[in-house]
Amino acid sequence: MHYESPVREPLITGDKSYHDITVDVAKPIETNAPRSWWIAFGVALIAFLWGIGCILYTIGTGIGTWGLNKTVNWAWDITNFVWWVGIGHAGTLISAVLLLFRQKWRMSINRSAEAMTIFAVVQAALFPLIHMGRPWLAYYVFPIPNQFGSLWVNFNSPLLWDVFAISTYFSVSLVFWYVGLIPDFAMLRDRAINPIQKHIYKILSFGWGGKAKHWQRFEEVSLVLAGLATPLVLSVHTIVSMDFATSVIPGWHTTIFPPYFVAGAIFSGFAMVQTLLIIMRKMFKMEDYITIQHIEMMNIIIMVTGSIVGIAYITELFMAWYSGVEYEQYAFLNRATGPYWWAYWSMMTCNVFSPQFMWFKKLRTSIMFTFIISIVVNIGMWFERFVIIVTSLHRDYLPSSWTMFSPSFVDIGIFIGTIGFFFVLFLLYARSFPVIAQAELKTILKSSGENYKKIQEK
């Protein structure tokens, strides 16, 4: 009935039964947190509180507290926004695209990757909101009837497309995640001994009982949501890139932006998944489910998307030269050799050079090396957005307004704050949610579990 070629490596190692999967997934919730969790949580919380302070200072005093000036009017805020949205791409990619391609290895990582997506999009959404200066008027971005002489939003504007794309992406990802979580919450509810805990999981699990008809609907809903989320995930960063590509700024006005941004987003998203999962599998002893093979697969995706990003960088340079437009040519010359050369070359080193190490099996199956590269890639992707935004703006068409950008402590504080907020959310999630989609994982135990594969070989 279940058969898989013995050539394929097992996706679940150790002698696991269905009950063992239940116990292992419920363990982080039912036991006390390890000391490493408390340390990480404390650090993240301090960073988060510092970020809140800086946000309140910004809202109270104004955007003048940032390092922006009249030439560089987008800088760290939009860099951080695009960086976080990009990170938020891997989760839905893993759960939706890999579901459509029937990649079984997605099952033990999709839950955490989707959680990461949702938490990253929360961070991303903060930046446009506070960049408005008057966040209490944020409802202006929605097409609601009003008394200002029928003042509607402009549906021709990519910035408005972004509002629609990100809110659709966030809410659909959240719902997709939650539909998958319900059977696992039901498992926790049925195991819970503490009455308060039992009650909470009872509320969260919506009465799920695993009836045959419900599972049939569950599978169809998951498949349709995956089908809807796949073009959605590609549309989000496409539209983010159009914020730039539809403008007339040299270095932004290029048709290559949508695929280039999407590849970059997947690249950085997988890097962040690696960072989080390598910590999580160690902290909660999930090595039997998140195996070296999972890490290797993700490294291959990082290598492929990193190379696509590299080709995009080179294409941009070529097109700048080939176009014959001197402003375009200068923008790229300025990126590589101008005052921000260090940002450009950090980007090139981190994003194009470093993933090439993954061609070597020894390196892509090394956990320590993967962890280092995953952080290097995320630094590189942050610089990519910084280079695109700041170097294109700081020397515009009018040399008299040329200037430099330097972040204020508030810029830095808000960025650090969002990293803290992200980890606060993720660490709380890891202690209260089933971090592995255990119901789905149980479906592949007989075909991809180590013990069952051994029986098959005999």
Next chain:
Amino acid sequence: MANKNKSVISVLFNDDDVMLKSIKPIREKGYNIREAYTPFPVHGLDHELGLARTRMAITAFIYGAIGLSVAIALTYYTMIVDWPQNIGGKPSFTWGENMPAFVPILFEMTVFFAAHLMVWTYFVRNGMYPGRKAMNPDPRTTDDMFMLEIEFDGGEDELRQLLKDHGAVEINLVEKADEEAPELEEAHA
């Protein structure tokens, strides 16, 4: 409360394949399997039980079409009818000429409606809402046990023997038919 004409037995298996193989002989003997509870989606179970195909995907298509219509109406009303603007020398005279700029909105709203309304439908059809009492009668069915509820008309021992032969690990009589034990029926249900 409906009259109970038939008794119900619940049977537990500890393996999905054993449960799946037992369904055919049970149904061939003329017993009706009222419900199955499993910890994960067992492939082929809906087919063995003779369940009809789900129509969730069809609802998603309808909701998507509604979303697309809403997006067309919204962009048409706001950009063409109510407050036409001349943006960058490109005036909004007709919806058709402006349509390319609306594609992202049309797409996002189609997805938004299809996904959210389908999930609402899924919750409503399953009778699921926050805080509902667990639908599975045995908590072990979300862990590693697979349960079938089988209706029968007398001949309990025969059914028990059939189930045992097919690998059942636990068999319980959960409901008795009315004529045998009318007191089981709650008076003010």
